[in-house]
Amino acid sequence: DTEVTQTPKHLVMGMTNKKSLKCEQHMGHRAMYWYKQKAKKPPELMFVYSYEKLSINESVPSRFSPECPNSSLLNLHLHALQPEDSALYLCASSQDVGGTGAFFGQGTRLTVV
Amino acid sequence: EDQVTQSPEALRLQEGESSSLNCSYTVSGLRGLFWYRQDPGKGPEFLFTLYSAGEEKEKERLKATLTKKESFLHITAPKPEDSATYLCAVQASQGGSEKLVFGKGTKLTVNP
Numbered sequence: 001d002t003e004v005t006q007t008p009k010h011l012v013m014g015m016t017n018k019k020s021l022k023c024e025q026h027m028g029h030r031a032m033y034w035y036k037q038k039a040k041k042p043p044e045l046m047f048v049y050s051y052e053k054l055s056i057n058e059s060v061p062s063r064f065s066p067e068c069p070n071s072s073l074l075n076l077h078l079h080a081l082q083p084e085d086s087a088l089y090l091c092a093s094s095q096d097v098g099g100t101g102a103f104f105g106q107g108t109r110l111t112v113v
Numbered sequence: 114e115d116q117v118t119q120s121p122e123a124l125r126l127q128e129g130e131s132s133s134l135n136c137s138y139t140v141s142g143l144r145g146l147f148w149y150r151q152d153p154g155k156g157p158e159f160l161f162t163l164y165s166a167g168e169e170k171e172k173e174r175l176k177a178t179l180t181k182k183e184s185f186l187h188i189t190a191p192k193p194e195d196s197a198t199y200l201c202a203v204q205a206s207q208g209g210s211e212k213l214v215f216g217k218g219t220k221l222t223v224n225p
Contacts, residue, residue, distance in 0.1 A: 004156075042200060042215035043157065056212065090156050101147050102213060104156035 003027075004105035006091050012111045015081060021108045023074040023091030031097040032074045034066060035090040037107070043090055049074060050097045081112045115140045115205050119216035126223050129190045134219045136201030137183040144206040146184050147213065148177050151198045160186075160199075191223045 005024045013019050023032065031050050035043035048056035049068040057066075063085075065077040074091055088109055094102040120135045138146065145164055149157035161170040163179040170177045174195065176187040186199055198220045202213040 006156075042217055043213075045212055048212070088154070088156075092156075100145070101159045101162045103159055104149075106156045107154075109154065 004091055004093055004103050006089075006105035006108050008108060009106065010109045010111075012113060013078065013081065014113055015083075017081075018077070018079040020078065021076040021089055021091075021110075023076075023105055024072055025093040025103070026072055027093065027095075027103070028071075029093035029095050029103075030071065031094045031102075032068065033092040033094075033102060034074070034076050035092060035104075037088040037090055043104075047076075048097065055097065078110075081110075083112050086111045115203060115212075115214045117201055117203055117214050117216035119199075119201050119219050121219060122217070123220045124222070126188075126191055126221070128192055128223055128225050131187070131189045131191070133188070134186040134199055134221070135183060136186070136216055138201075138203045139182075140203050140205045140214070142206035144204045146179055147202045147204070148175075148184070148186055149200040149202065151200055151218070153198075157200055188221070191221075193223045193225050196221055196223045 007022045033048050034046040036046055037043045045058050046060045047066045052068045063080045067075040088107045090107045091105045092102040094100045117138045145162050147162050148160040151157045161177040166181045168179050174189050178185045198218040200218045201216045
């Protein structure tokens with residue numbers, strides 16, 4: 001099983017709403033990632049968790065708050081987003097943090113209105 | 114600064130017309146180079162990992178090769194279902210090794 005599952009697939013939220021994106025993997029991977037992808041652009045790294053600890057934050061605004069409750073789950077909490085935050089949010093996992101391929105989920109299409 | 118450049122940006126082929134996509138990179142010590150396929154609105158699908166110059170990997174009509182400065186994704190006798198954006202990414206062995214640095218991708222269209 002090489003599957004990373006993301007929910008929801010689509011999300012529309014207002015600028016005053018609070019919502020969460022969820023990601024799950026059961027491959028025993030110890031590194032998990034959040035990426036943001038705008039149309040016709042490559043994925044941009046947001047956060048990296050290694051062994052359930054945040055190891056990289058790519059200067060992401062505080063309106064995005066990651067959480068790793070356990071080694072299989074990764075959440076991204078959203079509040080007070082702006083329309084320009086509308087994008088495809090991708091979760092990925094890899095066996096460890098270096099030198100192994102990362103497997104991506106199908107993404108959550110987020111629209112901020 | 115680690116950089117990945119993919120060319121061409123877009124490529125149109127006729128079904129059965131073989132070609133290659135290029136990924137050139139500069140990185141402070143290569144830990145791994147990765148190829149992904151991405152369909153519109155979907156997450157990237159992992160294809161290959163290459164670690165050292167001279168290494169080759171194959172999967173169906175795709176073959177990936179690696180030199181010290183670039184990687185090629187060769188597509189032999191492509192079919193319309195091979196149409197997608199192909200992304201190349203590198204991971205450095207020094208400083209911030211968790212990061213994948215992506216190229217901008219090559220959009221491949223295969224016409225029947």
